[in-house]
Amino acid sequence: MNFYHFTVPQLIRTLGQVHQWLDKAQKYAEQKKFDVNVLLTARLAPDQFHFTRQVQVITDNAKGTVARLAGVQAPAFEDTEKTVDELRARIDKTIAFLKTLTPEQFQGAAERTITLPFLPGQGIKGSDYLVAFALPNFYFHAATAYSILRHNGVDVGKGDFLGELPFFALPSGT
């Protein structure tokens, strides 16, 4: 088990859930007969990124995390999305990039020095980056996007956040 297994399949899983939140948001807007753009521009505080920006950041965090740990270049996206379909396409492009990566590319990731564009002159060890920054930050924005929808009445619950999990039946008698 290397850092691939801590990132790629799980980031794909959560990005797939964001896709489903978009479906629920669109359905809710249609049912209630309001413009879904109201949800896309909603936020929980006036100085917070709105929902669309949260989804842009979620995808940036997903591709940035794996690119930094694997030492490859992530595709650049232009942050021009204005519609649900455009957000869906951005998520799909991110998932497609994640699917190009292999476990071999993550060998040595724990020891790699990671740098971030907004912190020039500073570095962080790959293991610290993953555990203390990349994962908390990814879920922070995912939960914030989810909360914006939930606060506005979209029918999302914990299962929509976690997605389908690989539970299995225990042998009887255990």
Next chain:
Amino acid sequence: MNFYHFTVPQLIRTLGQVHQWLDKAQKYAEQKKFDVNVLLTARLAPDQFHFTRQVQVITDNAKGTVARLAGVQAPAFEDTEKTVDELRARIDKTIAFLKTLTPEQFQGAAERTITLPFLPGQGIKGSDYLVAFALPNFYFHAATAYSILRHNGVDVGKGDFLGELPFFALPSGT
């Protein structure tokens, strides 16, 4: 690096941040001259756990995650907290329990079959439990508690969520 390093220090870090959110919530209530209990019982949706319950769940998730992965018994808490001080005490008790654990106790955790009280007859592999359930679920409730405060005007930002990170200065010329 075993599952200790993916859980214990980072859960302690985030629990310490929740402590700081409580300090900020209390200070904000004092400044604005309202009862801090308004924040403790606030939620973002009518069918969501209020802030106090979120903090109870955050601590339950922290101690439950490490106890399951290490194969030890977590201390039981009674869910009777009604005040900021009582929530602080619960966080402190959780951190104290986490600090009793050692990396050796997590050997083999990735292959351990984890069971959950609310899913009788089912199991999940330790590695799947950590990556796909325990960490997303922990951060989900942490971000939700944070969002409840942020939505109500408490001055919390990303730095309050992540806490202090082990960045280091790069050698000059890099």
